[in-house]
Amino acid sequence: MDADGDDPRGVKRKAQEELEPPRRIRALHQDVVNKIAAGEIIVAPVHALKELIENAVDAGSTSLEILVKDGGLKLLQITDNGHGIDKEDLPILCERFTTSKLKAFEDLTSIGTYGFRGEALASISHIAHLTVTTKTPESSCAWKAHYAGGKLAPAKPGQSADPKACAGRQGTQIAVEDLFYNVPTRRRAFRSASEEYAKILDLVGRYAVHCSGVAFSCKKHGESGAGLAIPSNASTIDRIRLVHNSAVANDLIQFGAANEQYGFKSEGLVSSANHSAKRTTLLLFINHRSVESSAIKKAIEHTYSTFLPKGGHPFVYLSLEIDPARVDVNVHPTKREVNFLNEEEIIEIICDEIRTRLGKVDTSRTFLTQCLLSTKRPAVAGADSGADGIPLITADGRMTQRGPSQRAATQKPYENNLVRVDSRVRKITSMLPPGERASSPSKVTDEQAPENMEYVYTEKEPTICRLTTVKDLRAEVREDIHNNLTDIFAKHTFVGVVDDRRRIAAIQGGVKLFLVDYGMVSNEYFYQLGLTDFGNFGAIRFQPPLHLRELLRIAADHERDVSGDAEDMDWEEVVTMVYDQIINRRDMLAEYFAMEVSEDGDLSSIPLLMKGYTPSMAKMPNFLLRLGPHVDWNDEKRCFQSFLRELASFYVPESLPPQAKEGEDEDEQIASCRKQLARAVEYALFPAFKARLIATRGLLKGVVEVADLKGLYRVFERC
Structure with missing residues (x-):
């Protein structure tokens, strides 16, 4: 059968056809x-x-x-x-x-x-x-x-x-x-x-x-x-913070491994089990050359699989120094890959060291969980989860699944365990303009609105506080924490101001109702805020500046009027003494507390602790006068502690006169202050308590439980 010339299939060569000569080999240009x-x-x-x-x-x-x-x-x-x-x-x-x-x-x-x-x-x-x-x-x-x-x-x-x-x-x-x-x-x-x-x-x-x-x-x-x-002087952790982010840098563990038999030593930083990312970040350097190694990456991911939840990946920076005689650097044209002897043994030693460090550090774990159904309670570390399909987190940090018998045992909570008001639910008042968020249903006038503050932002870099005394004061606060009370403030729902003269407000925590002395809580909160933001305060500036000596005289005159032993004390001498103390320490006050005083005694700024909240300026003369006898200027730790206590006391909301009785007209200025105070307490202070307050044992005196839904149900059952 004849083959078509266009047929791609091969054809039988005829004997008489001559072979094409082979192509010659030539050197490339x-x-x-x-x-x-x-x-x-x-x-x-x-x-x-x-x-x-x-x-x-x-x-x-x-x-x-x-x-x-x-x-x-x-x-x-x-x-x-x-x-x-x-x-x-x-x-x-x-x-x-x-x-x-x-x-x-x-x-x-x-x-x-x-x-x-x-x-x-x-x-x-x-x-x-x-x-x-x-x-x-x-x-x-x-x-x-x-x-x-x-x-x-x-x-x-x-x-x-x-x-x-x-x-x-x-x-x-x-x-x-x-x-x-x-x-x-x-x-x-x-x-x-x-x-x-x-x-x-x-x-x-x-x-x-x-x-x-x-x-x-x-x-x-x-x-x-x-x-x-x-910058050239940045540490390795700071470099990771600048290149990647602070979330990674704050959860790093340093490790190192070496072995003379295999001729290597290694050091690096790995993320703890509290950090989990969508993909593994491996910064691998072998003899200071950035390379890739799928074997090392897989081994490290396998090591972390027992510490991280499913789908979580670590951050690893590993610097590996190996005897140059054991390394072949000339494998890849771009030097991206290298080969070295005893690869499996070296990787095993490194992974064992990482596993050991993770086991020593991560005795406490943090998990973020979410319920599948809104009616179920979220999973908590160390406790069983009530939602089907949600992993259970045991006390030793392992995650398991609820079995069929356990799911069947889940019961619907009784009505006396239901929380009627959830702090996470948005209030209808949050949809109103700020000027209309008053306790009274009537519209607030401009005179009743809070004073407008003009904020100016600067590009000043945050100062890292390395003072041992401040760190000790922070540690004292952490050691005095009351966990249950801190949890109540972190999840509370604000109910309202009960008495602005005695500074009492009502909050709901779970199924319980509490009366809170918000003056005492504010004092502790602003003291902790002063420790946390030490050296990084904002500033309330006065234009024109205020005369320090005149402010001290105002406070002294007030003390003379209310004090019974006014005749036995030379108040002018007290003013001069406090004035000299502040002037002599004005550099320290400006550096640590943003309190600027000129040599001539002009006060141009005081610390700003919270944006959106301004303390009562009527209390400022007394605050300045108390800086003399109530601050220990001779000891660094007691100086910082006593100054921040006085500053916190200055920021505590003022106590207002009793509310006018029915039929009596209340002073317009006091009525305006009362509404501004109620607004500040609800929209500034208590949200700040929820976000940052560490409730100490001393605050137990200022929190009283007045109602419990379970207890009320028992009373109704008896009736």
Whole structure:
């Protein structure tokens, strides 16, 4: 059967047909060879930057500035302050296999630097326009050179290709422009500049975490702010906080492992079991080179599987130093992967150390759970869950599922256990404008509205308090915590102000009703707020400033009128003594408490503890006068404690006169103060108590239970 000439199937060759001679083997053109090698080493802009960063760190740099345009395809510039490049080395700088770190093949067994093959700059020069500006400490000027195809090239046609002298600072600046300009297929493969820039930020962040003592800065061309900025003196945890976030940095555990038999030592930071992410973040450095290892990643994820809930992943920063003779760094063209001896044994030792550290630290666990049905109570750590399908969290931290018999035993709660008012339910008053959120149904006039405060925000960096005395005072508050009362305030529902003269309000906690002395609670809250925000207070500024001596005299006159032993005390001497004490310590008051007093005695600001709430300024003269005899200025700890107590007392809402009886007209000013106070108590103070208050045992005196739904049901049953 004859075969059609267009048939793709093979046909039988006739004997008389002559064989086609084989193609001859030819050597590729050197330019093609160089472009193939460049395509293996420089796959994307991020790979070019990796090579440049490693060269800069090898050069002893302590500061790296990176500038990126169009994801690195248009411009990729890195500036360092290293030892620079000699002018004599510039002609062969971009030739292949030119390096200062490797002389013989045997040197590969002891390589201790990032780069060693001498292919990075050569590869870049074949697929981009490369400019190098460098200056050594011995040189009187900087030298600028342009490269193309691994050779020196003139900056413009007709000019000399030799390096040109120019002004410049010590170090090296390498500018890579129009990357892949002569490889259009590779250039078209990149989807977006923003995606490439994100990869660059990730790479810079990895080296910024690892390279302690080196400052990193990376930003887009044309933008004033940097996308990433790491100071040189930042610790490793601070670097992780700046690169990633504070949630990760606050849950890190330091660990280390070493073994002489396998010739390695490791150190790093891993997240505790309280941190869980959607994917694993592994910053792996082997002999200070950022690499990837699927074996290490899988082993670490398996280690964390017993500590994290299903779907949770850890954050791991691991620096592994292995004897260079045991490592083959020349496996991958981009040096992304390395091979080393006794890999399984080393990984097992590291994972065992991580498992041990997690077991020691995570004796207390925090879980966030959510009910499937709104009528069921949420799961609590250490207690069974009442919703079907919700995992049970046992006391030892393990999670199990409720069996069929346990689910059948779940009963509907009795009516006397139901909470009638839930603190999480939105109130209808929250939908009203602020001016209409009064206890009275009538509309509040402008005179009754709270005074309008103008807030000015500054860019002052928060101060980290490292004073041992303040830390001790904070610890004393934590040690005095009353857990049940703290839980009541954290979940309470505000009912209303009962008596503004005795400063009593009603709140609901669960199925119980409590009367609260909000004056006592406010005093404790503002004292804790002063300890928490120590050194970072806002300021209530007076324009014009107030005269300190006149304020003290006002307070002294008031004390003279109400004190029985006024004739036996020289109040002018008291005013002078307190005035001198405040003036002599005005620097400390300004630094720690934002209380600014000039040398002439002008008071320009006092501390602002809470936004949206202003203390009664009528109490300020007495507050200033009490700073003299009631503050221990000679002992640091007692000084801070007594000053913050006086400041908290100043911020406590004032006690108002009894409400006018029916048929009597109340003073307009007092009526306005009463409504402002009710508004501040409901919308400022008690929400703040719910968010931040640590209820101490001393507050038990100010909280009285007045009703219990279970008890009321018993009374009704007897009736």
